[in-house]
Amino acid sequence: MTAPPDIVFSEVFRALYPDVLRFVQRRTDPDVAEDLVAEVFAIAWSRWADVPREVCPWLFGVARNVVAEDRRSHGRRNRLALRIGAERDLPQDAIALATAAVDLHVAWSRLSEADREALALVAWDGLTGREAAQVLGCTRAAFSVRLSRARRRLKRLLADIEPEPHADPAVWPGRGANPGVVEGTQP
């Protein structure tokens, strides 16, 4: 009944390598990402007999540790940086688009690393709450609270930065050409 371990590992490797690579690329310098992913799968291979069947969150947890270790060793910054200018569901007006992208970037930069990690696991890595809790090594309940607060803080930061949707960005205090000229819609 037991499949040859190398075949099972190969299947999992091929199925999950892209996900792990993107996970790492979101968190570190692009030029070292593939080396770190190789290290992740080398660890998985060395522990293959004990790797849990639900291997995806486990691999992400290992990847997170490998990235953190690399960051400590080489003094790299934690990235988890936004891709500016690639947002969807925003006004097509170029100025508004650019403004909204910058606003999100500013709000994101003001979040703590823990908040960014919680949000990224869900919004970028596409994990469920249970999987994200496994990656972080915390309980499902603790992650639920952590995500809720991070989401709320991001929303508040955005609200602090951005004008109301129907306000004219050009007259938004601190950002427009006529600071202080508002139309009664400012928060």
Added chain:
Amino acid sequence: MTEDPTLRRLAGANPAPTAPLSTAETARAEAVLERITARPETAPSPATSRWRWWPRAAAAGTALAAVIAAGVLGTAPASAEAVLLEAADNAATQPVGDGEYWYVHEQVVDSGMRPDEIGPYDREVWRSPDTFLIKSEESAALAAAEHGESTFDPSLVRVRDLSDAAQGGGTPGIGGNPQYTWDELGDLPTDPSALAEELTLGLPASGHSHDWDVWSQAVSLLQGSPARPELRRALWQVLAGLPGVELVGRTSDSAGRDATAIRADFADLGREELLLDPASGTLLETRLSDGEGTVLLSTTVLDQGPRDTAPAAEPPLCGPGSVPAKSC
């Protein structure tokens, strides 16, 4: 990806969207695979030994003590500590069934992941020392919520086999953080002081308070583990010994069962409320809320106990040849 405008907006700024590998990336990945598997795999760790079921009846002395305690405290407990100690004594007297598997059936409402709550959805687990089968509606409910729908497609719900027996490892652990093997659970002390200490031994830093770690682990073991009656008593006693636990009063849980509610506040996490039946020492429901009183996660234990049978695992949704661990 999500109905939350903030998260959807964030998702749109994903610095490395999930995408198939390029031809060059694929070639490099295959080279990595070849290099890794050229080395010998390490030997598997020893399989865990068979779980020892607890005795079918609680010790007579313990039962007598529980009856006396229930008589004293059973009328109108005036504090959370009294309720928890009553639950402790009564938990120790509960009859113990027999069966190959430990079955847990929970219903979950998750408001922490999205602004629109997910669920209620059901989750059933069948455990034995060598087996872990789960039938969870979570992914189907999540997919429905992402499309703004309140009902989900039942064909998306499968019985999944997450046992590691075929690979020589253990089944998914028991408890929250850390997780125990069946043998380790059986070896946990039943003296509350020793247990409280044991629950945090080797505990990875959660980043929260020590009291939360103890509380969280004790609640997790009461909620969904084959803890023997003596251990359940000790777990309730551990909770009774934690500072700041308050009695809320009589209420009913989401399944309409009579319950007594207690709660504890954790500065950096929020509040957790436990709905329990002190007369049987059964934990019925947990409700985790944030500091502003919004319930984020509610878990109702509908059924828990030994079973003789478990369902057969169903093929993954991706079809033959897919990797069970890979969501698809």
